[in-house]
Amino acid sequence: METATHQTDEERLIQGLKSGKEADFQKAVRLYTPGMMAVARFYLDNGSAEETVQDCWVTVIDAIHKFEGRSGLKTWLHRVVANRAKNHLRKHKREVSTDFSESLDPELASRFAPNGRWATPPSLKFNDSAQALMESRALSDCLDQHLSHLPEAQRSALMLSEAHQHKSEDVCNILDVSASNLRVLLHRARQKIFLMVESFQETGEC
Amino acid sequence: MLMCRDLAHIASDYIDGELRPMDKVSVKMHLLMCGHCRTFIGNLRASVDLMQMHSSQKVDEELVKKIDERVAESLRLKD
Numbered sequence: 001m002e003t004a005t006h007q008t009d010e011e012r013l014i015q016g017l018k019s020g021k022e023a024d025f026q027k028a029v030r031l032y033t034p035g036m037m038a039v040a041r042f043y044l045d046n047g048s049a050e051e052t053v054q055d056c057w058v059t060v061i062d063a064i065h066k067f068e069g070r071s072g073l074k075t076w077l078h079r080v081v082a083n084r085a086k087n088h089l090r091k092h093k094r095e096v097s098t099d100f101s102e103s104l105d106p107e108l109a110s111r112f113a114p115n116g117r118w119a120t121p122p123s124l125k126f127n128d129s130a131q132a133l134m135e136s137r138a139l140s141d142c143l144d145q146h147l148s149h150l151p152e153a154q155r156s157a158l159m160l161s162e163a164h165q166h167k168s169e170d171v172c173n174i175l176d177v178s179a180s181n182l183r184v185l186l187h188r189a190r191q192k193i194f195l196m197v198e199s200f201q202e203t204g205e206c
Numbered sequence: 207m208l209m210c211r212d213l214a215h216i217a218s219d220y221i222d223g224e225l226r227p228m229d230k231v232s233v234k235m236h237l238l239m240c241g242h243c244r245t246f247i248g249n250l251r252a253s254v255d256l257m258q259m260h261s262s263q264k265v266d267e268e269l270v271k272k273i274d275e276r277v278a279e280s281l282r283l284k285d
Contacts (some may be wrong), residue, residue, distance in 0.1 A: 019240055020281050020284065022277070022278055022281055025274075025277045025278075025281070026274055026277075028283030029270055029273045030265055030270060031279065033265060033266070033269065034265055034266075034268055034274065036278060037266070037269075050269055050272075051272070053269070054269075054276055056273060056278050057273045057276065057277050058276055058277060061277065061280050061284065096246050102212075103215050103216075104214060104215055107212060109211075109214075112210060112211040112214070115209070116210060116211040116212065117209060117210050117211075118210045118242045118243075121245070121246075122242060122245045122246045122249055124245075125248060125249065126248070126249045126252040126253075128209035131259065133252070134256060134259050134260065140260065143256070143260055158257060162207060162254065162257040162258050163257060163258065163260060165258065183218065183219065183224065186218055187217070187218035188221075190218055190242050190250060190253055190254060190257070191214075191250070193253040193256065194246075194249055194250050194253040196258065197252070197253055198249065198251070199256060
């Protein structure tokens with residue numbers, strides 16, 4: 001997903017949304033929907049998340065006039081989705097339950113001996129820079145596949161913090177988690193990605 | 207003494223510079239002596255870089271079209 005890189009691009013887009021230009025809505029929908037889905041999926045199942053994101057875009061038509069630009073457009077949209085998803089949860093009297101108690105991934109934990117040293121150490125260095133690794137289409141597809149299998153909470157934390165590069169303060173706010181719980185989610189998700197890349201490098205398969 | 211397993215627990219905090227100074231020193235000392243953990247930290251860091259570049263969360267075309275239609279309809283109603 002691309003993001004509006006220049007402030008001026010974003011300002012122009014916001015102006016278009018405020019004037020109700022359909023083409024600008026189409027552009028914004030393509031830019032921001034994946035991130036908004038990552039937020040909604042933290043709270044809701046896929047069907048309800050899609051509905052919530054659709055409803056959000058309709059409310060944005062009016063709500064954009066209240067947007068004052070104190071945060072970026074992306075952060076604002078993510079907050080709008082989070083509030084709507086939380087309301088949906090309250091209406092249906094459901095709570096999000098997430099395990100924050102263990103920071104070590106079970107698969108990684110099993111690679112240590114009882115004395116705390118590596119029993120199965122990392123077998124090789126990721127020999128290329130991340131840039132070179134990303135150029136492998138197969139790895140990129142594998143990453144997508146693994147991301148889709150991550151627990152929702154971990155995936156949302158990872159997507160918002162890393163792919164969307166929100167400040168951790170914003171992620172805590174959007175996902176309603178404490179700073180320390182966010183750190184656990186992020187660490188768990190990163191270990192999964194580490195294990196995936198390692199296995200991919202060893203076997204050449206996803 | 208910090209063991210490899212302990213380091214794995216706090217590796218993300220180390221990478222993100224979120225450790226207390228004392229813990230950071232313990233990690234650095236451990237890394238001086240332990241090649242496996244140096245590889246682990248290097249690979250975990252590469253995983254983070256990878257995620258930062260991987261923003262390819264694919265746009266779900268079907269969903270995006272539904273949104274376009276609903277937005278277009280609402281815009282028309284406003285006119």
